[in-house]
Amino acid sequence: MKKSYYQKLAGIGMFLIILFVFQNYRSREKEDFSDVHFIAENSVALKLAEFNPNELDKKQWQNLGFTEKQTSTILNYKKVVGGKFLSKEQFKKCFAVSEEKFSELEKYILLPQTNTEAKFNRFKSFEKKSIIVSKKFNPDFYSANDWMEMGFSERQAEAIIKYKNYLGGSFVSKEKFKECFIISEENFEKINPYLMLPEKTPANYNRYAKNLNSGKTKIQYHTFDPNTLNLDDWKSLGFSDKQAQTIVNYRDRNLKGSFKSMEDIQKCFVISVEKFEEMKPFIRLNPATIASNGTQKAETKQQEKTDFSKVDLNSITFKQLLEFGFDEKAAASMLGFRKKLGGFVNKEQILTTYNIDPELMKQLLSVAQLNTSNVPKYTLIDAPEEWLKNHPYFKYSADKIIFYRLSEKDEKKIWKLLKTKPEYEARMKLYLK
Structure with a gap:
């Protein structure tokens, strides 16, 4: 009887254990995975420029459209491969970088295509240029060419200009300038002491608001003779250095020494209609100054013999x-x-x-005429290396051209490998046979 009793008790125990395991399994099926995020593309349209993936920090990877988790994966992968990506091929293998994302970034990555090419060190043109700054400057007035002369690539320079336009045409402050994706922490530290910008962004800053120069000092006008004003005098009337110089050149060279009428002043293109109307009540054209300049006009005319x-x-x-x-x-x-x-x-x-x-x-x-018969022209195959590296239209693609033509003699194929923008290609072809 006792044996039968214990057997039944053991059977009931086994049944309860199986029931418990089954219930636990079913509850796991309903486990909440809402906090799990799969690696996916960032759908936000990005303004891309050339970059070296070995130099990007966590924030810069996120600026490229990667999530925080993807960024951590990429940085860990870089450590696994030796602390440095050697090629695009190696970077592509990181599972946090999808095929679509790699296709989007590939042409901007400053690395050789394969590990083999990296070993032979034949892509010196992909090395990052050193940024050199020698004087204080206002970045709002810098063109793409100015940024390239500083050491940025052509695409990087264009991206900096686009960022300025995005801000409304001005970098506003050092704080805003630093936020430009292209400006790395290292380069910002180099440039910062030379920036002629406020340290902090104004509290009322709105990039959508137009700069109406509402705080501009109002000019206190007095009667004046425009034929006696020098460069500083025109600047005191509210004109910039360049505008003042243009007015003086226009008067002294185009008009041979003096304004003869109000119409002459109005025709100077740097004097807007509004500015002219503002100055008009105070302008006094003195016949004596016009007459005294008449002698200068006659002398200048005698000297001018060029047709x-x-x-x-x-x-x-x-x-x-x-x-x-x-x-x-x-x-x-x-x-x-x-x-x-x-x-x-x-x-x-x-x-x-x-x-x-x-x-x-x-x-x-x-x-004037334009004679182009003596302008030197070459093909991509026979263009001298020095000419390619010094010519304004070719110098940023010179190293790539020199490399590709070592093994490729078909110019059409070289153009495909260069992947230049249509407008740059058209510009370069002006100097090709």
Whole structure:
């Protein structure tokens, strides 16, 4: 009887254990996984620029569109492969980087394509350039070319300009400047002492609000003779350095020494309609100053012997540019740009010269000739290395061209490998046979 009793008791115990295990299993099926996030693409449209994945910190990876968990995975993977990504091929193997995300980033990654290429160290052009700053500057006034001269790549320079435009046309403060994805912590520390910007962003800052210069000091006008004003006098009337210089050049060179009428003043393109109306009640044209400048006009006229309709823009001299009305800075910029290019191939290029007066240049372009017969041109295959590295249109792609043509003699294939923007390719082809 006792044996039968214990057998039944053991059977009931086994049944209870099996029931408990089954209930526990079913409850696990309903476990809440709401806090588990799968690695996925960030759907936000990103403004990308060239970058070296070995130099990005946690925040910069997140700025590229990766989640916090993906970022941790990438940084851990970098440690696993030796603390440094050697190639795009190696970076692609990180499981936190999907095929779609890699395709999006690939052309911006400053690494060789494969580990083999990395071992042979044949992609020196992918090494990061050192950022060099030598003087204080206001970044709001810097062009893409200025950023490239500092050491940023072409794409990085464009991204910095786009970021400034995104902020409303001004970096506003050092604080905002630092937030630009392209500016790494290291580079910001180099640039920071030279930035002519406030340390902190104003509390009332709104990037959507237009800068109406509402705080600008109101000009206290007195009667004046525009023919007796020098550079500082025009600046005291509210004009910038460049505007004041343009007015003086316009008066002394284009008008041969003096404004003869109100219309002459109004025609100066840096004097807006509003500004002219503001100054008009105070302007006094003194016949005596016009007459005294008449002698200067006659003397200048005798000295001017150049027939600009016969002048070639690829051989025009510094003196002739001054004679036409350009200041020394503009003349030097044009001749310097022409020298770097090896000569102009079309007149539109000349209008892209820095520091020139566009309206005055358009007048010269409408009169002067352009002879392009002596401008040196090459193919991608036979272009001298020194020429490629120094030419403004080729220097940022020079190392890649030199590398690709070692094994590839078909120019069409080289263009595909370069992956340049259509506008840059068109610009480069101006100097190719």
